[in-house]
Amino acid sequence: MDEVINKESLANRAERIEELAVDLTRQRSVTETVEEQLATEKVHHFFQQMTYFEENPDDLFFVPVPNDKWDRKSVIALLRGKKDPTNNKTVVLIGHTDTVGISDYGDLKHYAHLPYELTEKLKERKHLLPKEAREDLDSGEYLFGRGLFDMKTGDAIIMTLMEEIESKLDEFSGNILFAAVCDEEANSAGMRSCVPEITRLRDENKLDLTALINTDYMTSEYPGDEKKYVYVGTVGKLMPSFYIVGKETHVGEAFKGLDPNQLAAELTSRINLNTEFCDTVEGESTLPPMSLKQRDLKPEYSVQTAKSAHVYYNYATHTQTPDIVMEKMKQVGKDAFEAVMDQLNEHYRNYCMLTGRQFEPYPYEPKVLTYQELKERVIEDQGNGVVDQLNRAKQKWLLDDSVDEREYALKEVELLQTMWKNQEPVIIVYFTPPYYPHIYVKGETTKEKRLLDAVSHAVDSTESDYSLVYKKFFPYISDLSYASAPNNHAEVGALIDNMPGFGTKYKLPLEDMQSLGLPVCDIGPFGKDSHKFTERLHKHYSFEVAPELVSKTIDGLLNG
Incomplete structure (x- = not known):
């Protein structure tokens, strides 16, 4: 009974x-x-x-x-x-x-949130569905619907x-x-x-x-x-990001500049879906990193090459903490920069042979800094007035609803780099929100x-x-x-110090998360x-x- x-x-x-x-x-x-x-x-x-x-x-x-x-x-x-x-x-x-959203439902979008009705509608066009979805629909064991x-x-x-x-x-x-x-x-x-x-x-x-x-x-x-x-x-998830400064030039003098897009492409070729960055624990591995955005920051069309570019990646973790990921990304930045310079020197040497010109190596030394290192160098150059100038800009961005957490972080890195006396090519590594x-x-x-x-x-x-x-x-x-959340100061410090907008634009209840510890x-x-x-x-x-x-x-x- x-x-x-x-x-x-x-x-x-x-x-x-x-x-x-x-x-x-x-x-x-x-x-x-x-x-x-x-x-x-x-x-x-x-x-x-x-x-x-x-x-x-x-x-x-x-x-x-x-x-x-x-x-x-x-x-x-x-x-x-x-x-x-x-x-x-x-x-x-x-x-x-x-x-x-529901835009992927096309002409059925008005049925997207109606499970019984949508399931019946899909039966009328099941020949258009992928094989597995069609089989599941025919089985009667599934209900369809957004959410x-x-x-x-x-x-x-x-x-x-x-x-x-x-x-x-x-x-x-x-x-x-x-x-x-x-x-x-x-x-x-x-x-x-x-x-x-x-x-x-x-x-x-x-x-x-x-x-x-x-x-x-x-x-x-x-x-x-x-x-x-x-x-x-x-x-977990981090979003390691790279702000890349090259050296602009006219396309008619291509070998006199350094294209930041080439550096971005080299970074992506070394990071994207690279299983060396999988975090494996007890036989379970994260997916490798994946590019979420890559673009140069030139606002208009002209025959001048871009000065800067930006790229960030989804980086999944099982045990790797922000300090570890930052060190890995800084190293891959250095490796990518060196590889691009070697490649450019090879291309230019070949071009000089074709044209009978005298070859001189590119003058740029590979330079990679974290956001925190950049900030320290700019303050050392310009004094603490830099912080006041940065804070005024932050207040302006905070009032602009069109600037999300990711754009805010980029703007902060971009402004800080332009305030540095050293305007030679450089890669700045930082974290973009969010953090999981x-x-x-x-x-x-x-x-x-x-x-x-x-x-x-x-x-x-x-x-x-x-x-x-x-x-x-x-x-x-x-x-x-x-x-x-991690309680180790070095682990958390690497995140806070290298995530522009942390605590202002991007609010994370870190202390409460640490206190929960569930x-x-x-x-x-x-x-x-x-x-x-x-x-x-x-x-x-x-x-x-x-x-x-x-x-x-x-x-x-x-x-x-």
Whole structure:
């Protein structure tokens, strides 16, 4: 009888998750639009209807994103169990409510947020779909829709589990703290503004925060991969950047200058997808770095070559800290500069042989500095008045909404370099926002051991037709990273000193993140093609198996 009741209960849970997931998806909430507010208001309204929050309104509140031109906000809900008031163990859950855009849906964009309707519409043109998407559509096992997979089903899982717990609070020991955050798909402004609130709640209520669980999506890691993953820990991200100053010249005197584009190209050839920069731990490797932007900074067309160029890369980490990455990038900058000078001298020597001219080597010595080193040299040259001049420019940029964190960092480096007396070719290495710390759960602390045990038990005790495995690092950039941060001064100093705009344009609650220091995991729904028009969710795993894994992990953290 108990087994029948349990199966019926799980079926009801699956139906409720699907209902909520579809309802959340129907509310369009494209990142960096005012629509994001409507999604968080829907989540807030959901909790507001619960008896617990009617009686404890202070445990449910909005967290605005400071100085946000879209007036976006996140939601925090703290649900306190009543079975044992002395049990202050608290599991932190997070999920994002925004999605990427819908332009990729073409003439079906008005159906993008309507899962049932979109799935039916796609059947009318399934011959136009990629083979795998067509097969999944025919199987009847998938629902299509923007945000259903990434990650409103994950939000629905948390909301449904909290709804279940709230209905039996007298039997529940411990607490659940849920942050439904905005802006995850862009700059994580929602999570960054929630972290200080989480630490405030912890301190004011003497909560013992055990771990942080995200229910973001999970997918196949390679073609033919049938495994379903639970991730303990998360990948991190840095954006090493290069401001490259060459020597401009008329194209009719090509060998009298130094093209910064050539230096940028050499950097990219040495960094882009180079597996030497993969961060491998316990058999798991990050993806290699990838160029995200490369351009010269010449504003107009003319036959004069560019003076400067700019390039930055996505650099994923498992254990490498900012100081290590900075040293690696500084070295590759030196190697690239030397290689370009050798190549140019060879080309010029050959040209002199062709034209009968006398060859003289290029006069430029390879020079590579970090942003902090540049700043020190400029102050040494010009005095502390440089800082005042820089601060005046910063205030102007801060008032300009068209200047984002990345452009702000570039402007600061660019201005500082022009203030230096030495205007010879140089490469300046720095970090562009954002920064996502990696979190490596080694099992060395009590909290790490508790999370590993809880996840292991959840995976081992969950009966399903799937091959359930857990791995060390969630492989996608996410808000999981903000649950912790390095405490080592050298590691953090390399970031702060070499990220222009840190603390002004780019706000990171670093001290709160260090104070949290939580181990993390991701247990999410399964699907395919996130951020593509064929984005789709596997119904059975996502509505039935993933919720059970999350529920068991929560139980293990609170009662294990």
